[in-house]
Amino acid sequence: MFFENIDFSSLELPPAALKLRDEVRAFLRQEIAAGSFVPHLGHAEFDSAFTKKVAARGWIGLTWPKQYGGQERSYLERFVMTEEMLAVAAPCAAHWFGDRQTGPSLLRYGSDYLKDKYLPAITRGEMAFALGMSEPGSGSDLASVRTRAEPVDGGWRVTGQKVWTSWAHKADAFFVLCRTAPLTEDRHAGLSQLIVEIKNSSGVTVRPIRFMNGNHHFNEVFLDNVFVPDDHVVGEVGQGWKQITSELALERSGPERFMTTFPLLVELVRRLAKSDDARAQEMVGRLTARLWTLRRMSLAIALALDPSSGKQGSVDLATEAALVKDMGTFYEREIIDAARVLVTVEPTMDAADTFERYLAECIVSAPVSTIRGGTTQVLRTLIARRLLGSLK
Ligand SMILES: Cc1cc2nc3c(=O)[nH]c(=O)nc-3n(C[C@H](O)[C@H](O)[C@H](O)COP(=O)(O)OP(=O)(O)OC[C@H]3O[C@@H](n4cnc5c(N)ncnc54)[C@H](O)[C@@H]3O)c2cc1C
Numbered sequence: 578m579f580f581e582n583i584d585f586s587s588l589e590l591p592p593a594a595l596k597l598r599d600e601v602r603a604f605l606r607q608e609i610a611a612g613s614f615v616p617h618l619g620h621a622e623f624d625s626a627f628t629k630k631v632a633a634r635g636w637i638g639l640t641w642p643k644q645y646g647g648q649e650r651s652y653l654e655r656f657v658m659t660e661e662m663l664a665v666a667a668p669c670a671a672h673w674f675g676d677r678q679t680g681p682s683l684l685r686y687g688s689d690y691l692k693d694k695y696l697p698a699i700t701r702g703e704m705a706f707a708l709g710m711s712e713p714g715s716g717s718d719l720a721s722v723r724t725r726a727e728p729v730d731g732g733w734r735v736t737g738q739k740v741w742t743s744w745a746h747k748a749d750a751f752f753v754l755c756r757t758a759p760l761t762e763d764r765h766a767g768l769s770q771l772i773v774e775i776k777n778s779s780g781v782t783v784r785p786i787r788f789m790n791g792n793h794h795f796n797e798v799f800l801d802n803v804f805v806p807d808d809h810v811v812g813e814v815g816q817g818w819k820q821i822t823s824e825l826a827l828e829r830s831g832p833e834r835f836m837t838t839f840p841l842l843v844e845l846v847r848r849l850a851k852s853d854d855a856r857a858q859e860m861v862g863r864l865t866a867r868l869w870t871l872r873r874m875s876l877a878i879a880l881a882l883d884p885s886s887g888k889q890g891s892v893d894l895a896t897e898a899a900l901v902k903d904m905g906t907f908y909e910r911e912i913i914d915a916a917r918v919l920v921t922v923e924p925t926m927d928a929a930d931t932f933e934r935y936l937a938e939c940i941v942s943a944p945v946s947t948i949r950g951g952t953t954q955v956l957r958t959l960i961a962r963r964l965l966g967s968l969k
Pocket residue numbers: 707708709710711712714715716717718740741742743744795945946948949950951952953954955958
């Protein structure tokens with residue numbers, strides 16, 4: 578049966594999550610009032626100073642063991658915090674990859690050495706990670722990556738090219754998926770994950786790829802005979818595929834996948850507050866109901882991922898997460914469509930009016946959400962396979 582691993586019964590957030598929500602809201606109100614950041618929609622900005630402030634409150638690695646700088650709090654608390662950050666488009670990129678993917682991967686597969694070296698630095702907001710998976714010709718089909726690592730005395734020499742690497746120009750290190758053994762019939766065998774310290778390694782070149790609005794978010798990264806010591810291999814050599822696919826539920830199921838245009842919805846409702854247009858009321862009503870449904874689905878996955886569920890690591894939530902991401906990213910676009918249909922404006926990126934600026938930023942960045950973290954077609958194939966399998 579589909580969705581057998583997660584529970585949709587009604588859910589009251591526990592007092593700890595409600596308390597944290599108030600704290601995060603107060604912090605963000607204060608930051609916005611102080612002008613510490615200007616919200617921009619489309620993708621989270623990279624702001625090390627903001628990340629350090631979040632870290633000082635203990636909000637990075639919230640669910641991780643205290644031994645590594647975490648707080649051992651629940652996934653629901655982490656969910657609530659992420660949701661609040663997204664609601665005001667806070668600039669979280671300097672810690673989100675580490676908090677959401679790198680840290681949990683290290684906790685699951687990393688050696689004690691790697692955990693000690695990186696996890697506390699991530700929770701202190703001192704170390705930012707990027708993700709080196711995609712390559713020219715290898716995005717959806719990650720098993721075809723051609724970056725290779727050759728064994729040498731004391732480690733590996735890595736050569737290849739990564740592409741679309743978000744924030745590689747600012748990150749300290751990145752996880753590199755590469756081939757450590759030649760390609761065989763079993764395409765998933767022979768892949769490994771290594772940590773390359775971008776700023777401290779010779780042979781790494783980072784080149785910008787700019788968005789059409791000129792923004793620098795992602796890059797090409799060239800690796801030319803880069804030395805990576807043995808102790809920077811994550812998990813087991815040759816098990817990279819299994820490791821990377823287990824991260825996907827983390828990457829695809831969170832509010833990041835349906836809330837990136839949420840501030841536009843808020844501004845749209847403000848604009849329409851005095852309108853008695855029945856069509857506007859119906860569209861906003863539908864969008865609000867859909868948001869609530871997506872949130873409930875996403876929360877259900879967060880609950881199943883929580884160690885207290887007893888399910889962590891034992892169930893595969895990749896399909897459920899794919900469904901949240903697919904429905905979520907189309908939902909984000911529907912907010913943009915509703916704003917365009919219901920309000921007649923010519924949005925510009927430098928508009929003084931927040932609604933107009935948000936709308937312009939959303940229109941320009943709209944194509945990315947259904948590509949990053951897995952394309953629509955690939956996600957739907959995954960969902961269909963599971964669904965058809967379960968109908969047999
Ligand atoms: C904003 C943004 C940030 C990103 N950040 C990162 C990052 O930090 N690190 C990183 O490694 N990557 C990153 N990516 C890359 C992203 O993961 C890839 O773009 C994505 O996985 C798609 O791969 P591709 O671009 O090679 O397209 P392709 O895989 O070549 O796909 C091209 C088209 O073919 C379709 N297609 C491919 N295979 C199939 C199939 N089997 N069946 C049906 N249709 C298929 C796809 O759906 C798509 O429409 C980012 C992308 C974006 C947009």
